[in-house]
Amino acid sequence: MVAAKLGGADPAGTARLAAVIEKARKTKRLARCDRARQSKRVRVLAAKSWSLEQLVFEGYAPHKVPVIVEVPTDNKNRTAPEIRVLFKRGQLGAPGSNKFLFDHVGLVEAHHPDAERGCGKRAAIEAGAQDLFFLTNADDAEIPEETRGARFITAPTDLHAVSPMAGPECWTIVTSELGYIAKTFPELSEEDREQVGEFLQAVEDHDDVHRVWAAIR
Numbered sequence: 001m002v003a004a005k006l007g008g009a010d011p012a013g014t015a016r017l018a019a020v021i022e023k024a025r026k027t028k029r030l031a032r033c034d035r036a037r038q039s040k041r042v043r044v045l046a047a048k049s050w051s052l053e054q055l056v057f058e059g060y061a062p063h064k065v066p067v068i069v070e071v072p073t074d075n076k077n078r079t080a081p082e083i084r085v086l087f088k089r090g091q092l093g094a095p096g097s098n099k100f101l102f103d104h105v106g107l108v109e110a111h112h113p114d115a116e117r118g119c120g121k122r123a124a125i126e127a128g129a130q131d132l133f134f135l136t137n138a139d140d141a142e143i144p145e146e147t148r149g150a151r152f153i154t155a156p157t158d159l160h161a162v163s164p165m166a167g168p169e170c171w172t173i174v175t176s177e178l179g180y181i182a183k184t185f186p187e188l189s190e191e192d193r194e195q196v197g198e199f200l201q202a203v204e205d206h207d208d209v210h211r212v213w214a215a216i217r
Helices: 002-007 015-026 030-038 040-045 076-089 121-127 156-166 190-204
Strands: 053-061 065-073 102-112 129-135 148-154 172-182 211-214
Touching: 053 076, 053 190, 065 076, 065 190, 076 190, 102 129, 102 156, 129 156, 148 156, 156 172, 172 211, 190 211
Parallel strands: none
Antiparallel strands: 053 065, 065 211, 102 148, 102 172, 129 148
16 A cells, blocks of 8 residues: 555556565465455545655664654554554553664665576666675575566666666566665674563554565664
8 A cells, every 4th residue: 555655546657666576476375465455445545635644763772772653553653552562562662763773765776587597787777776695595585586686776766767677677676765774783692682682573463554664684
């Protein structure tokens, strides 16, 4: 619904919605996704009188792990207090300014059926990608085995320019979104990682939370 609101209900017109539908197909949730995209609520959301507000919460998970939480909502008076409560309930979790610890970037993740071929890399770089990292299925479950996976890093303003270049010719896009990449990562023991994971899962389970970015490998 969020993707349809931001870019329209036609997946051909927005890489973000196309990526959502592709993920839904893989997880056998395509029918649910189609119902959401075509629902009366989406038509209401698209009305000019309706405004979707993007809230961004900064804070720290246990063991001082920086966290940024993105929450699209039509009722910030309901959502904001609920997210703050989640931070308070988390063991050692706390709100606090931390955006300076992250780079705000565009992220495009895609895969190509020919694992030996670098098709699309040059075009994406020329279109504005600042960096590229190759991925495997071990790095990301969205990347099918025996394919060439890649993550294109762009400036926020270049995301939509890079997405088409990375996609139609050779690559299948699975993610196209703005996000945050941590500049540094705290050293954590296995026990520490478990506590951080429990905290992050509690935040992600909130119905309105869209994305959680954390400085954890």
